[in-house]
Amino acid sequence: MSDASGTVREVSPDTRSKRRQIRPKAERRQQLIDATIRCIAQHGLSAVTMQMVTSEAGLSVGIANLHFESKDNLLRETLRFVAEEYHSGQIEIMEGSEITDLGARLDALLDFQLGRGVTQRQKMSVWFAYYGEAGARPVYQKIVSTVDRLAARKLEALFAEIIREGQYLDADPHDLATGYSALIDGLHLGLLVTPRELSKRRARSVARAFLRRAFPHHIR
Amino acid sequence: MSDASGTVREVSPDTRSKRRQIRPKAERRQQLIDATIRCIAQHGLSAVTMQMVTSEAGLSVGIANLHFESKDNLLRETLRFVAEEYHSGQIEIMEGSEITDLGARLDALLDFQLGRGVTQRQKMSVWFAYYGEAGARPVYQKIVSTVDRLAARKLEALFAEIIREGQYLDADPHDLATGYSALIDGLHLGLLVTPRELSKRRARSVARAFLRRAFPHHIR
DNA sequence: CCTCAGAATGAATGGTCGTTCATTCTTGAT
DNA sequence: ATCAAGAATGAACGACCATTCATTCTGAGG
Numbered sequence A, B: 001m002s003d004a005s006g007t008v009r010e011v012s013p014d015t016r017s018k019r020r021q022i023r024p025k026a027e028r029r030q031q032l033i034d035a036t037i038r039c040i041a042q043h044g045l046s047a048v049t050m051q052m053v054t055s056e057a058g059l060s061v062g063i064a065n066l067h068f069e070s071k072d073n074l075l076r077e078t079l080r081f082v083a084e085e086y087h088s089g090q091i092e093i094m095e096g097s098e099i100t101d102l103g104a105r106l107d108a109l110l111d112f113q114l115g116r117g118v119t120q121r122q123k124m125s126v127w128f129a130y131y132g133e134a135g136a137r138p139v140y141q142k143i144v145s146t147v148d149r150l151a152a153r154k155l156e157a158l159f160a161e162i163i164r165e166g167q168y169l170d171a172d173p174h175d176l177a178t179g180y181s182a183l184i185d186g187l188h189l190g191l192l193v194t195p196r197e198l199s200k201r202r203a204r205s206v207a208r209a210f211l212r213r214a215f216p217h218h219i220r
Numbered sequence C: 001c002c003t004c005a006g007a008a009t010g011a012a013t014g015g016t017c018g019t020t021c022a023t024t025c026t027t028g029a030t
Numbered sequence D: 001a002t003c004a005a006g007a008a009t010g011a012a013c014g015a016c017c018a019t020t021c022a023t024t025c026t027g028a029g030g
Helices: A025-043 A050-056 A062-067 A071-095 A102-113 A121-134 A138-166 A173-193 A200-214 B025-043 B050-056 B062-067 B071-095 B102-113 B121-134 B138-166 B173-193 B200-214
Strands: none
Touching: A025 A050, A025 A062, A025 A071, A025 A121, A050 A062, A050 A071, A071 A102, A071 A121, A071 A138, A102 A138, A102 A200, A121 A138, A121 A173, A121 B121, A121 B173, A138 A173, A138 B173, A173 A200, A173 B121, A173 B138, A173 B173, A173 B200, A200 B173, A200 B200, B025 B050, B025 B062, B025 B071, B025 B121, B050 B062, B050 B071, B071 B102, B071 B121, B071 B138, B102 B138, B102 B200, B121 B138, B121 B173, B138 B173, B173 B200
């Protein structure tokens, strides 16, 4: 459990140095954000303390307030990082020019949204920890909705293209995009809260079924 | 500042009764759970304190530890209450014998899930506040998954009935039920986090579109 | 080799939290 | 009217939190 006690040592004798290291500000900030993500995933947002985060990062307590002005700020920046990572990943796929086939592009998006990178417990925990507080904290709402809006627009545009290409009548790209995004969110939630009853494999199959019913000519 | 010393007295000793009231244990417990729900919705789970909850309930600090043994226990019981309220509402609709038409029953379910009672910000906030911590707290996972499982089974059975009645080929009730539940969860999330971009009206239309694509003969 | 700007440290601080329990008060039975 | 049972109170306590800042240490530039 507690490898902090020293049971698990750094292997390389070089890096093991307890000598204090001076590193550029940007690097330390990222180091602390990464540690914060791990702490939220392991202990829950409400149990995260500055001591916890800084010791997880292998640094001293004071450093968090040196690079971020406060705990509040650290948490805000951590949310911003996770949100932007997720949404920029989506947008990259939707804007990328390597994939020309629309069906294949949709598949790539689904792979990203329910693939290894995103559905790691760590990231999902952070994601929903903030969602849980969003109702009471407008700041969180703003951070999420800002990046969300752009991705939603891009998804809607992709769907519109597919609808045109497939001649799908009475299919509204706006509603379909909203439904698909909600479905993915809900599946993430299921993977987090009831992992016993929902495997990643099945989550992907469920999402794919949604797309197949909407765009039968493009999916499978 | 120091009105505790007695400088500010009750004005009208008769009507302004701050007289302490003795009530049965069950009533006090519910009173505290209700107050907890309001506090979580307003301040976020991580900001909730015992003082906050008890003063919201109009009672003294000590009372929470009298009726629940600890804060942890109060929070657990609050989650259990909200979870059971939501799921028993669903099950009542799915088991009820007043509605015989399967399409109408589906509509009633959707009305409940995205209607006034459930999508009040208060309830949604509580819901997702706990989901956010669920990754780190197995107790929460257990509470949710226990009630969830029963509702999921009932939904699956309803879907199976509809599929049989409508002769919907290659429609898997299990996958459809998972997808529908995830969609509803995702829509709740959207209503909570980005209420500006998703109205209740549109959320219902999106969910209805899902059901229509799956069961075209039953919905609309 | 020396210097010093500023990165890193961690003991100390003040504030807030959950919890306790001696005391007060209410109610129903006597 | 009296009393006992126990519900309700809130001041007090100890623990732990975020934040500060005097001090130590580092490494690039001279």
